[in-house]
Amino acid sequence: MDKLRLENVTYRYDVGTAFEQTALDDVTLSIEEGKITGIIGHTGSGKSTMMKLLNGLDHPAEGKVYLDGVDLNADKKELLSSSSLFEKYQNLSKSARKKAILSEYADFKKNLCFRVGLVMQYPEYQLFEETVEKDISFGPKNMGLSEEEIKKRVREAAMLTGVSEDLFEKSPFDLSGGQKRRVALAGVMAMKPEVLVLDEPAAGLDPRGRNNIFSSIVDYRNQTGSTVIIVSHSMEDMAKYCDRVVVMNHARVAMEGDRKEVFAHVGELSSMGLDIPEITRLAELLRERGLPLTDAIYTVEEATSALLSVFGKGGADR
Amino acid sequence: MKGFTLGQYYPGNSFIHRLDPRAKIILGILAIVCTFLCKTLFSFILLFALTLILAILSRIPLKILLRSLRPVLFILLFTSLVNIFMTKGENLLFEYWIFHVYEEGLWNALFMIVRITSLIVMTGIFLTYTTTPIALTDGLEQLLSPLKKLHIPVHDFAMMITIALRFIPTLAEETERIMNAQRARGVNFSSGGLFKRVRSLIPILIPLFVSAFNRAFDLANAMECRCYHGGEGRTRLNVLHYKAADFIAMILLLGIGIGLFFANRFTFGGMIR
Numbered sequence: 183m184d185k186l187r188l189e190n191v192t193y194r195y196d197v198g199t200a201f202e203q204t205a206l207d208d209v210t211l212s213i214e215e216g217k218i219t220g221i222i223g224h225t226g227s228g229k230s231t232m233m234k235l236l237n238g239l240d241h242p243a244e245g246k247v248y249l250d251g252v253d254l255n256a257d258k259k260e261l262l263s264s265s266s267l268f269e270k271y272q273n274l275s276k277s278a279r280k281k282a283i284l285s286e287y288a289d290f291k292k293n294l295c296f297r298v299g300l301v302m303q304y305p306e307y308q309l310f311e312e313t314v315e316k317d318i319s320f321g322p323k324n325m326g327l328s329e330e331e332i333k334k335r336v337r338e339a340a341m342l343t344g345v346s347e348d349l350f351e352k353s354p355f356d357l358s359g360g361q362k363r364r365v366a367l368a369g370v371m372a373m374k375p376e377v378l379v380l381d382e383p384a385a386g387l388d389p390r391g392r393n394n395i396f397s398s399i400v401d402y403r404n405q406t407g408s409t410v411i412i413v414s415h416s417m418e419d420m421a422k423y424c425d426r427v428v429v430m431n432h433a434r435v436a437m438e439g440d441r442k443e444v445f446a447h448v449g450e451l452s453s454m455g456l457d458i459p460e461i462t463r464l465a466e467l468l469r470e471r472g473l474p475l476t477d478a479i480y481t482v483e484e485a486t487s488a489l490l491s492v493f494g495k496g497g498a499d500r
Numbered sequence: 501m502k503g504f505t506l507g508q509y510y511p512g513n514s515f516i517h518r519l520d521p522r523a524k525i526i527l528g529i530l531a532i533v534c535t536f537l538c539k540t541l542f543s544f545i546l547l548f549a550l551t552l553i554l555a556i557l558s559r560i561p562l563k564i565l566l567r568s569l570r571p572v573l574f575i576l577l578f579t580s581l582v583n584i585f586m587t588k589g590e591n592l593l594f595e596y597w598i599f600h601v602y603e604e605g606l607w608n609a610l611f612m613i614v615r616i617t618s619l620i621v622m623t624g625i626f627l628t629y630t631t632t633p634i635a636l637t638d639g640l641e642q643l644l645s646p647l648k649k650l651h652i653p654v655h656d657f658a659m660m661i662t663i664a665l666r667f668i669p670t671l672a673e674e675t676e677r678i679m680n681a682q683r684a685r686g687v688n689f690s691s692g693g694l695f696k697r698v699r700s701l702i703p704i705l706i707p708l709f710v711s712a713f714n715r716a717f718d719l720a721n722a723m724e725c726r727c728y729h730g731g732e733g734r735t736r737l738n739v740l741h742y743k744a745a746d747f748i749a750m751i752l753l754l755g756i757g758i759g760l761f762f763a764n765r766f767t768f769g770g771m772i773r
Contacts, residue, residue, distance in 0.1 A: 234680065237684060239680050239683060239684065295683060295684050295685070295686055296686060299684065300680070300681070300684035302677060302680060302681045302684070303677075305681060307674070307677065307678055307681065307707050307711055308678060308681035308682060308685070308703075308707060309707065310702065310703045310706035310707050320685055320703070321685040321686055324685060324686030324687060325686060355710060369685060370684070370685065373685070373686070
């Protein structure tokens with residue numbers, strides 16, 4: 183089932199001023215449960231706007247956003263007459279139904295930001311507590327969890343992101359850039375969101391930092407079975423880690439599919455200011471030269487094994 | 501808050517947009533003087549016409565111009581009520597309990613509304629709507645540069661204002677970003693008592709201050725790297741030049757001001773009418 187669904191979503195900035203701009207234009211999109219979905223697009227394609235709509239930080243001008251089939255911005259009338267909650271409580275009397283629906287929806291809204299965890303771009307700017315441990319536990323504390331549970335979650339999240347426990351008592355402002363990023367990520371993961379949304383999680387990090395961040399995201403998904411959405415413009419990272427890829431262009435969804443389907447459209451992608459990964463392009467060129475490489479090569483490792491399988495057996499005669 | 505615009509600058513290329521910022525500051529002052537010269541119905545009609553002509557010249561939609569009146573709506577209402585009920589005159593129109601409404605009071609209220617409205621709209625047209633804040637500071641610096649003789653650091657003040665203006669949108673954007681990040685971690689800014697709400701500002705203010713200071717250090721370094729050391733002997737990128745249109749506009753408005761002053765002598769019969 184779709185974890186998240188956007189239906190005909192339109193979003194505009196600065197409505198009614200000289201600077202009005204459409205950031206999302208009639209976008210319909212489904213995010214599959216348990217998968218890592220990459221949203222790619224160049225700057226200003228609407229991808230960062232979209233993520234703010236996914237946990238109710240902002241609401242679309244038109245269209246609907248659903249989490250597990252529940253409308254994130256339902257008005258009272260809709261709730262009481264046609265929502266999925268209505269179906270759930272259909273058998274109750276009218277007044278009991280109204281009460282049940284409204285209280286469940288209020289709960290739903292309250293817990294929304296804990297169910298859909300948002301990691302903004304450069305999340306290290308959100309650090310503010312005196313110690314790393316306190317900062318990671320800020321989210322879980324807001325959820326109203328028990329002291330014990332908070333401790334446990336903080337340790338788990340720190341482990342996932344590779345924040346070692348001897349940093350716990352340090353001030354987050356004394357850490358290096360990469361460490362700060364990991365602490366910030368741990369702060370969101372500690373809330374154990376069912377959907378983890380990340381905006382350019384590896385921006386500005388060195389290659390090792392990038393790998394660390396992405397592998398902790400993949401680990402998180404594997405351990406919790408959560409749905410992950412990564413917003414980025416880096417094709418390399420998308421190709422490496424995402425199961426599905428959505429390409430945004432000019433506030434619309436331009437392409438959608440698994441990575442093989444998307445990266446097959448080299449021409450279209452480059453006309454949108456995007457590139458396929460270099461290694462994929464290299465494999466393409468080699469294939470044109472007559473090398474019988476398997477298709478779907480997105481990482482250096484895949485390329486290595488593909489090349490080995492070509493040369494491995496008959497490799498000696500070259 | 502996205503696309504946060506400072507002040508009310510409305511991009512355009514009208515006659516007024518193209519005037520020199522120094523001329524526009526002087527024109528703005530003249531416009532203020534004009535509104536206070538008016539005393540009689542006839543001159544207020546002229547003033548109102550002047551405001552309308554300027555509005556048309558600036559090519560700014562009326563809706564946007566009127567928006568600038570929103571903050572003074574209360575003052576408008578309050579002063580007109582005070583004028584209506586407090587003015588003593590000869591022509592009693594209406595009497596109830598302790599309230600006495602004279603004809604003069606009604607006129608005064610009307611005049612006050614026209615005066616405040618034209619004041620705000622005209623200064624807006626000359627200054628905030630058609631001039632970017634940066635151009636305004638530039639103009640102000642040049643206008644005040646004679647004060648340098650008195651060892652008043654005009655350039656430094658202007659630079660401070662320019663930097664502050666430049667970073668207001670940046671900080672606003674950053675505030676929004678941090679707020680969103682903390683809201684995503686479950687901070688609720690809009691519920692709870694006063695104490696709880698103030699407490700919920702801590703997760704915003706600390707990161708905001710940290711990054712503002714970092715930014716300030718970076719900027720200071722970047723400026724020093726480019727050998728900035730105050731205004732002494734500094735040339736400018738955008739040199740301001742008065743054009744014929746600037747002088748014509750200033751002389752015209754000066755003339756209108758004098759005209760308004762004499763228009764007070766013309767009445768429709770009454771004292772102020």
